[in-house]
Each structure stands twice: as structure tokens, then as C-alpha cells.
Amino acid sequence: MTQTQLSRDTFNQQLLAFLDASPTPFHCVAEMSRQLFEAGFVRLQESAEWDLAPGSYFVTRNDSSIVAFRVGNAPVEESGWRMVGAHTDSPCLKVKPNPEIKKQGYLQLGVEVYGGALLNPWFDRDLGLAGRVNYRDQKGQLQSTLIDSGRAIGVVPSLAIHLDREANNSRSVNPQTDLPVLISQPNDDFSFVALVKQLLLEQGVTEVSDVLAHELCFYDRQGAALIGWENEFIASARLDNLLSCFIGLKALLEGDASQHSVLVCNDHEEVGSMSSSGAQGPMLESVLRRIAGTETAWQRAISRSNMISADNAHGIHPNFSDKHDANHGPLLNKGAVIKVNVNQRYASNSDTMASFRELCSRLGETVQSFVVRSDMACGSTIGPITASAIGVATLDIGVPTFAMHSIRELAGSKDASSLYRVLSGFYQRLV
Known part of the structure; x- marks a missing residue:
């Protein structure tokens, strides 16, 4: 890992500030844009011609969705993209x-x-x-x-x-x-x-x-905070899914500028993603096609690409443990969660799961699994939508959370920084 990686305490304090600065998807994208610009990323306009030399760029749509990317040194069709996806909206x-x-x-x-x-x-x-x-x-x-x-x-x-x-x-x-x-x-x-x-x-x-x-x-208006006897937990509004937006942003900012890397944060996931700026819209594919330049380069690049869809997972609640499959109850502060569903409500498959487990192992980070009870309906993410739209190999993961979709949610104070380390390694192609 790079020498610039943030400590857990620093990471969490920056996360709390990001949550407080992002009461809406519009403010989230504005804050992400500010941090990207300060890090040297060039803002592009979709309506303009793009001349993409190796470097770092970002583009927004509807002020509520954003794609940030690095153009690496080698032709993208030879390496593909490493992509992380999240969403900016919350109930x-x-x-x-x-x-x-x-x-x-x-x-x-x-x-x-x-x-x-x-x-x-x-x-x-x-x-x-x-x-x-x-x-x-x-x-x-x-x-x-x-x-x-x-x-x-x-x-x-x-x-x-x-x-x-x-x-x-x-x-x-x-x-x-x-x-x-x-x-x-x-x-x-x-x-x-x-x-x-x-x-x-x-x-x-x-x-x-x-x-x-x-x-x-x-x-x-209650601000994000570290709580618990030893500050074990993060309590905040909009952890689903600003937590993942921030983790992906920090991992991309730390990434190797010579690699082809992408972060996409879409609006409207909570209402089905069907909008011009949602994951069912053409924004991500449009950006990737413009980077690739030709149809052949696009097809070759996608075949070599990997996507991680990061969206919060349901931690097993001590008062309601019967709501979980007994073998798949993620615990807070025990690492990121691989989300699996045979009916493709999540996009994980054995190849993408194995690669993620290997990456976590190399970095010394723990990983968990979530499968919904067989007698309960399963939610979904932008993962299957993106996988089916552009044909990219995809994994669904998330940080375990309590009270998802409440006005105030709860996550473990160790898990966000742990996933940040893993996604940093993903962007740096450690596996």
C-alpha cells in the first residue's frame, strides 16, 4: 500500500465531515467535485469534445451523479478498467x-x-x-x-x-x-x-x-458522530450509501495514476435507478466509450474490466437475529460483506468473490458473507444493473449496518477504513 494511506482516526474524522456536508445528492456531488478538483482532477463537460491524455478527470450529470476516472499510460483495451460503484441518494x-x-x-x-x-x-x-x-x-x-x-x-x-x-x-x-x-x-x-x-x-x-x-x-440536523463506549460505532444519516461514496472517493484519490480506474456514484438507486443520471441510464457507458475511443477498444476493455458495487449490507441485529440466515449474519467491525443472491439481485459470482477474498487476505483484512433468508425477499443494488448494461464482471459488497433506511443509521467505526484499504488495493491491482 502507499505511504499516503490515511490512518483509521483521520479517515473516520474526514468521513464524518463528508456526511455532514452532504445532506442531499446534489451536495454530495458538489463535495466530491471539490475534493477531486483539489486533488488535480480536471472537470469535463459532457457537451464538449474530450482530449484525454493520461491523467485524472471527472464529469457530473444533473448535479447529482458523478463519474471520476484516471486515464492510465497503457492502452485501456490491454488492461481494462478497475471500477467502483455506489449511489448518492438516500430515503x-x-x-x-x-x-x-x-x-x-x-x-x-x-x-x-x-x-x-x-x-x-x-x-x-x-x-x-x-x-x-x-x-x-x-x-x-x-x-x-x-x-x-x-x-x-x-x-x-x-x-x-x-x-x-x-x-x-x-x-x-x-x-x-x-x-x-x-x-x-x-x-x-x-x-x-x-x-x-x-x-x-x-x-x-x-x-x-x-x-x-x-x-x-x-x-x-443531528451531525454524524462516533459513539459507543470505545467509539466502536458511526451514527449518522445517509450512511446508505454516502459511506460507500466516500470510501470509493478516498480509494481513487490514493490510486496509482498510471492505472485505468473509475468511480461512479449514481443518483436514484433508492427508487429503481431508472433516470438519465441513474444506473439504468447511459451515463457510465457513455463515459467509458468516450475513453475507449473505438468500438473494438471498448469491447476489449470491458472484457478485461472488473466492477465492485459498494452498497451497505444488513448487519445481524442482536434483538432480531432470527431475521437472518444463521450462517450469514454479518457483524459490525468484522470487515466488509460479500453479498450473494442466486436470483441475481446481487451480481457476485464465484470468480469475483474469490478475487475479493484473495485481495482481503493479502491485505490482512477480514471479509464476511450475506445471503438473505430463503423465505424473505432480497433487495438489490446498482451491481446487477451495471453488470447487465455493459457486461462487466461485478461483485456486490458493503459495510454491515444497522437501521438501514432510518433517519439515523449505525455502522462499525473499523469497517469503513478497512474497506478503504481493500478498495485502494483493488485500484492498485494488487490482485
Whole structure:
């Protein structure tokens, strides 16, 4: 491994800062772009001609998906690409286009549930608001910018148990009626548009004529933290899957510049990946084809390439161990998890699993396996989507996690840095 590899403590502190800086996919991509640019990566525009000499580059789409890559010294068709994939989105509450609800003297904002969120944990949390706003400036030009309230401006209050005596036995959540977010006790002139304009003003955007559209979501204002008696755990929102985005980013930044390497972080995985910037869209294939240059070079390069899809895995919960197959219960802080499913909900096969195990062995890192119970449905990742779209040999792995899709998730403080070491070795072609 290189001499520049981060220590576990340094890595975890940088991870916590990354999580706090990335309340939405837009902010995640902005933060990744900043770090790539500072490391010397050149930003490309999809609409421009590319002249790709050996070097380091990145390109974004929709401000919410990113592909970063290194062009190595040898022809790519002779070596193929080493690729890592993750996703930038997480389940959340997204603000509706016309969200204002004024009732009993309160202003609430109506929301849609994005992805398969655990809804009960969203109650009684201090919520910030962040995302992208499109507006017309005072010169009549269309503009867009990212906003972040930077403070808690909303809450979804629970109904007191005195008014719902069965709450601890069976409280269901109706997303339409139970989840509108309480914002204010406004005067008659206050509105959602006024709120957005105020947030824009606070961030120095003063030339706003009309707010035309937005993609905003609420997020937990409690910051990422190391917790546990000996700081064994990382607690944060959006560990699924910003954890993998950060691990892949740091591994790529450390990588050998002479090797052909790729990191792709797609939006919209939590809702099926079917978008122009999702894994079912053409973004990754388009970038790879432009790097390869010719159809023959593309085909030859793909046949020599390997993909690791990194997305969190279900750690075995001590209170609910019966939800796991007894032989496949990953433990936090015991290493990355190879995810297997015979129905191809994960893309791992014996070749890709063996290579990963060998890499972990050489680096002295432990590895675990996850298979869903045979009587339960299995989730999926961008792994099978990417494998089937471009024909690349793929492995699905992840860091074991508790409370996946909750507003606050939990992972082991050793596992992220362990996977960082392994993916660094993958990019450096140690196996």
C-alpha cells in the first residue's frame, strides 16, 4: 500500500465531515467535485469534445451523479478498467411542488416519501431543508443553485400518547396526513416561496425574480458522530450509501495514476435507478466509450474490466437475529460483506468473490458473507444493473449496518477504513 494511506482516526474524522456536508445528492456531488478538483482532477463537460491524455478527470450529470476516472499510460483495451460503484441518494422526505398547508394557524409543508424509508424515526427530529432551486434572476436568465438551511427549521411532532393509547402497540404512518412538516406560525404574508427566497438571500443569492422549481428535501440536523463506549460505532444519516461514496472517493484519490480506474456514484438507486443520471441510464457507458475511443477498444476493455458495487449490507441485529440466515449474519467491525443472491439481485459470482477474498487476505483484512433468508425477499443494488448494461464482471459488497433506511443509521467505526484499504488495493491491482 502507499505511504499516503490515511490512518483509521483521520479517515473516520474526514468521513464524518463528508456526511455532514452532504445532506442531499446534489451536495454530495458538489463535495466530491471539490475534493477531486483539489486533488488535480480536471472537470469535463459532457457537451464538449474530450482530449484525454493520461491523467485524472471527472464529469457530473444533473448535479447529482458523478463519474471520476484516471486515464492510465497503457492502452485501456490491454488492461481494462478497475471500477467502483455506489449511489448518492438516500430515503428521505421530499418537498412537494406546491407544499403549503395552513391549518390551525400553523404553516406546514407537504412531503413525498422518497425511497423505502423507515417513517417512524422521522418524528420529533430537528429537520433542516436542503437541495436545488431553479429561479429566474432579475435579468430574466434561468439559474440554479444549491441551498441548505444550515439549521433546524422544521419538525414532525408526534401525537401525545394520551391521545393515542395504542401507539406503542400499533402506530401506522399515513404519509399524506401524518408527515407534513411543521415550519412556523406565520403571518398572513409568509409563504413557502418567501421561505425559499430568504434561504437564497442568506446564502448570498440576491438577484432572484421568481422561484420556478425546486428539488428540496428535509434532513436530520443531528451531525454524524462516533459513539459507543470505545467509539466502536458511526451514527449518522445517509450512511446508505454516502459511506460507500466516500470510501470509493478516498480509494481513487490514493490510486496509482498510471492505472485505468473509475468511480461512479449514481443518483436514484433508492427508487429503481431508472433516470438519465441513474444506473439504468447511459451515463457510465457513455463515459467509458468516450475513453475507449473505438468500438473494438471498448469491447476489449470491458472484457478485461472488473466492477465492485459498494452498497451497505444488513448487519445481524442482536434483538432480531432470527431475521437472518444463521450462517450469514454479518457483524459490525468484522470487515466488509460479500453479498450473494442466486436470483441475481446481487451480481457476485464465484470468480469475483474469490478475487475479493484473495485481495482481503493479502491485505490482512477480514471479509464476511450475506445471503438473505430463503423465505424473505432480497433487495438489490446498482451491481446487477451495471453488470447487465455493459457486461462487466461485478461483485456486490458493503459495510454491515444497522437501521438501514432510518433517519439515523449505525455502522462499525473499523469497517469503513478497512474497506478503504481493500478498495485502494483493488485500484492498485494488487490482485
